[in-house]
Amino acid sequence: MRAVQVTTLEGPEHVAVAEVEAPTPGPGQVVIEVSHAGVTFPELLQTRGMYQVKHPLPFTLGSEAAGIVSAVGEGSRFSVGDRVATITGKGTFAEFLLANDEQVLLLPDSLSLEAAAGIPMNVLTADFTLRVRANLQPGRTLLVHGAAGGLGSALVQLGLAMGAEVVAVVSTEEKAQVVRDLGAQHVVFADGFKDAVLEIFPDGVDFVADPVGGDRFTDSIRSLRRYGQVLVLGFTAGEIPTVKVNRLLLKNVAVSGVAWGEATRDDRNLIHSQWEAITDHLASGALDPHIHGHFPLERAAEAIAVLDERAVLGKVLLDVNPSLT
Numbered sequence: 021m022r023a024v025q026v027t028t029l030e031g032p033e034h035v036a037v038a039e040v041e042a043p044t045p046g047p048g049q050v051v052i053e054v055s056h057a058g059v060t061f062p063e064l065l066q067t068r069g070m071y072q073v074k075h076p077l078p079f080t081l082g083s084e085a086a087g088i089v090s091a092v093g094e095g096s097r098f099s100v101g102d103r104v105a106t107i108t109g110k111g112t113f114a115e116f117l118l119a120n121d122e123q124v125l126l127l128p129d130s131l132s133l134e135a136a137a138g139i140p141m142n143v144l145t146a147d148f149t150l151r152v153r154a155n156l157q158p159g160r161t162l163l164v165h166g167a168a169g170g171l172g173s174a175l176v177q178l179g180l181a182m183g184a185e186v187v188a189v190v191s192t193e194e195k196a197q198v199v200r201d202l203g204a205q206h207v208v209f210a211d212g213f214k215d216a217v218l219e220i221f222p223d224g225v226d227f228v229a230d231p232v233g234g235d236r237f238t239d240s241i242r243s244l245r246r247y248g249q250v251l252v253l254g255f256t257a258g259e260i261p262t263v264k265v266n267r268l269l270l271k272n273v274a275v276s277g278v279a280w281g282e283a284t285r286d287d288r289n290l291i292h293s294q295w296e297a298i299t300d301h302l303a304s305g306a307l308d309p310h311i312h313g314h315f316p317l318e319r320a321a322e323a324i325a326v327l328d329e330r331a332v333l334g335k336v337l338l339d340v341n342p343s344l345t
């Protein structure tokens with residue numbers, strides 16, 4: 021079968037399609053024929069050996085996908101023909117992928133394979149962030165950095181679905197339009213965002229969700245209201261910020277690490293309980309990834325480059341076998 025392989029840690033332009041052996045399922049596993057795979061920031065980092073989870077070379081890239089179960093191992097709770105999405109952390113940029121049962125989510129008929137491919141990592145991380153770690157309640161205020169990106173747009177959509185008032189932080193007018201279309205009540209630009217936020221909410225916001233990091237971090241803390249919380253998700257800006265902890269005392273605020281992948285390793289049932297928690301939002305269309313664009317498997321390098329160039333508007337998808345439905 022064809023698969024996008026990483027053979028050297030020199031960046032996304034060096035990934036290439038190769039012929040590799042198709043997988044066979046072991047006990048409690050399934051093989052999925054992939055229709056679409058979602059492109060996520062960890063893939064970009066993995067092509068440079070900069071992600072915390074490191075796979076021995078060569079390996080097939082890709083964290084998430086949607087498709088149809090084509091073979092099941094002994095004892096699997098899935099059946100051939102099931103429409104599913106999966107988050108495996110590797111191997112999804114391929115015609116067929118191997119997944120453990122606990123990594124597989126059965127799709128409702130209403131959800132297309134295309135939409136489902138963009139959901140697992142971003143939407144489940146957003147749910148873990150807002151429902152599990154922040155206990156976000158209706159009427160609270162939520163600022164989202166990188167709001168037009170994959171994770172950012174999922175945080176905006178889920179925050180709105182949970183009844184929050186959302187401030188989306190973006191770097192360009194084009195991205196501002198995307199988050200307005202998602203329904204964000206307030207949109208501010210990354211440059212000078214703190215002053216803009218404090219003009220809207222003079223006491224600050226309840227939560228800041230931050231997949232970006234870098235030099236905006238101190239201003240994120242300054243944008244919090246009393247008892248507020250910054251949720252640290254990632255560092256797309258490159259720099260890992262440091263925090264002077266006296267700032268936390270000034271207004272009784274907290275900085276919390278949010279590592280969804282780590283939590284799934286601790287709790288094997290987590291993604292299934294999360295899937296249940298978001299079912300209504302999926303059915304209502306409140307969680308519907310904004311698709312940036314589609315790339316064929318052969319152009320995976322270009323697809324990843326969109327994220328590298330800070331150009332992504334929502335979710336980039338790889339079309340592997342889009343004729344599957």
Ligand SMILES: NC(=O)c1ccc[n+]([C@@H]2O[C@H](COP(=O)([O-])OP(=O)(O)OC[C@H]3O[C@@H](n4cnc5c(N)ncnc54)[C@H](OP(=O)(O)O)[C@@H]3O)[C@@H](O)[C@H]2O)c1
Pocket residue numbers: 059060061062141142145165166167168169170171172189190191192195210231232252253254255256257258278279280281327328329330332334
């Ligand atoms: N903690 C967790 O559990 C977890 C789970 C999933 C993903 N993540 C992390 O979340 C982060 C975002 O992932 P994603 O898939 O949403 O990425 P993405 O779609 O590429 O979005 C990243 C956003 O970061 C902003 N950004 C600022 N400086 C940037 C730079 N130098 N290069 C690229 N982007 C820059 C951009 O927004 P502006 O241009 O508007 O600033 C962009 O929209 C990654 O670090 C990823 O590893 C964490």
